[in-house]
Amino acid sequence: MKIRNLSILLVVAVLFASVLACGSSAPAGVSNVYMANDAEGTNKTTTFAPTDVIFVFFDVNGIEAGAQFQVRWFALTLDGQDPNEPFTVTDYTYNDEGTIYAQIESTDGGFPPAQYKVEIHMNGAKVAEQLFSVQ
Numbered sequence: 001m002k003i004r005n006l007s008i009l010l011v012v013a014v015l016f017a018s019v020l021a022c023g024s025s026a027p028a029g030v031s032n033v034y035m036a037n038d039a040e041g042t043n044k045t046t047t048f049a050p051t052d053v054i055f056v057f058f059d060v061n062g063i064e065a066g067a068q069f070q071v072r073w074f075a076l077t078l079d080g081q082d083p084n085e086p087f088t089v090t091d092y093t094y095n096d097e098g099t100i101y102a103q104i105e106s107t108d109g110g111f112p113p114a115q116y117k118v119e120i121h122m123n124g125a126k127v128a129e130q131l132f133s134v135q
Helices: 003-022
Strands: 028-038 054-061 069-073 088-095 099-104 112-123 125-134
Touching: 028 112, 028 125, 054 112, 069 099, 088 099, 099 112
Parallel strands: none
Antiparallel strands: 028 054, 054 099, 069 088, 069 112, 112 125
């Protein structure tokens, strides 16, 4: 009986060690979504001035090169803009980077003050979203 319990304990220990040896990598997909008003991503914020360039950053883990990303930008509380239709869309083919960013910049003198949302889609499925505002 002691040998059998010892064998079970040894199997559990080996499985545990195998899990630790494989590392505790994050699951495949998109994580750590954040916004910033600079291309380096150091000035993290979700509140922007009308003339800011607006960046969204996200980490990618365990995705094969060639995955298709689409970043969709929505104005949620802007008169005359359907909150369910993106006002701009950026397509991107993944090339094995760890962090990806997309940006928008107003060409009409600034973004109108409102609530906005950015959605990140991978291979046709929404994988993340982030709310932000322009004041």
